[in-house]
Amino acid sequence: MKNFTLLLLSFILFSCSVSKPSPKNQYSDIIDKVKNIDDSINVGQMTIHNAFKNQILAHRSGKFDSLTILNKVYKPNKYAFDNCLSQIFGEENGLKFKPNGIYSWNRNLLKDHEALIKQKLTVLDSVNINQLFTKHLKALQEITGQKGKGKWMVYFGPKDFQIFGGCDNNSMILDMFGSEWNSKSIDKVFAHELEHLLFNPALEKDPNGQKGLGITLDEGLAVYFTSLYLNQSLEEALYGDDTKILFSREKEIFEKLEPYFYKTNEEGCPIFRHCGRNSECKPVIENLPKEVENELCYFLGYRIIQKYAEKNGKDSWKDIYTIPLKDFLEKSGYKEFIASLK
Structure with a gap:
């Protein structure tokens, strides 16, 4: 009887030690699409920050990671959020672009927009974003002879607050939920908007x-x-x-x-x-x-x-x-x- 009890106890302990396979993240296909994209692309003093990558990666553990949003989305683009987005949509709507507001709409970003995000990310099937943005930045400077200085943020914005443009050289924004983000238009639209960034210093003077x-x-x-x-x-x-x-x-x-x-x-x-x-x-x-x-x-x-x-x-x-x-x-x-x- 004693031996039987020991065997039973050993079986129970062994059973408890075998970990169950963790469930597959329901958004793993979306996460896999963006995880190897660079956080930022730099050519000279021109930067494109791919905030959309970390908006998605904030959901990779199966739980919403607000620190990823804070450190990888908000802080690198603080100027754009604080001095452009939070102002151009009015005082009340501007709260959407403060940290608590950003957490709020990013918390359910994939849940509320999974199908649309998948649609927008199909661009990545035919376009290497890292290479495309680098190519655009280099061509812009080579063709115009101007070095340029400024910063872009590419992201998924809150519902009904899309913008493709910006306020100044440090707050140029491309919202991937916008109608122009598609395989057919991205070259034309991005080249057009980058030129605005390059010409802005001349306009200011x-x-x-x-x-x-x-x-x-x-x-x-x-x-x-x-x-x-x-x-x-x-x-x-x-x-x-x-x-x-x-x-x-x-x-x-x-x-x-x-x-x-x-x-x-x-x-x-x-x-x-x-x-x-x-x-x-x-x-x-x-x-x-x-x-x-x-x-x-x-x-x-x-x-x-x-x-x-x-x-x-x-x-x-x-x-x-x-x-x-x-x-x-x-x-x-x-x-x-x-x-x-x-």
Whole structure:
């Protein structure tokens, strides 16, 4: 009986010592997709921080790890959260971008958006993000001849608060929940937005950088650079079949927007309206497709830069980084070109 008791006890102890296999994390396929992506990609003084990686890895243990969010998402991008995101969406919504608010929507990020996140991460099936971002940053500097300085954050934002752009060089943001994050658009969109970051120092120094002329050339330059970088046709760079509408109304577009070139957002709402930056006034150019109506200065800026290069030499467009914007417009000959149109 004693031996039987010892055998039974040994069996129980042995049974207890065999650990049960831990259940597979239900998000393991998502986690595996991002775990080898670099936290940050640096080229010179330009940085892209892949915050989305650690937003997902915060769920790898099966429990939400708020410290990963604090140390790997919030702290490396504190400036963007505190000085941009927490302000542009208003005081009440700004709390979403403070640490407690960030914990709140990240806690259920995968639970609430699993299918959409999987869809957005399919981009990684065909694109090596590390290589793509490095390639973009290097090409940007090689083509423009400008070194550039700034920081991007790529992340999954809270529901209904998507942004693709930013506030300044230290708070440029790409929200992967946005409609432009897909295999077809990522090259074009990211090249466009990176150029904004590179051109921003010139805009800050120029007296007309924050006026109608500045935003027109800013958007036009982003389109122009992207067309060179990706070797796009005119239709690909602009609006496909709708591009011909813009050319047919080019004189009207310039003549109605030029009076606002040297006005601020408060004084010159119409041009900011047609740059997609102010919705508080009615359009001055009507009967256009909605997307085109909101981005007329993209076309106008592109055409000014195009005419500058035609008049002053193939690579002369790079002068835009070093000469006053008003001089750039005058030396483009664009006003004279418009005057020659019937």
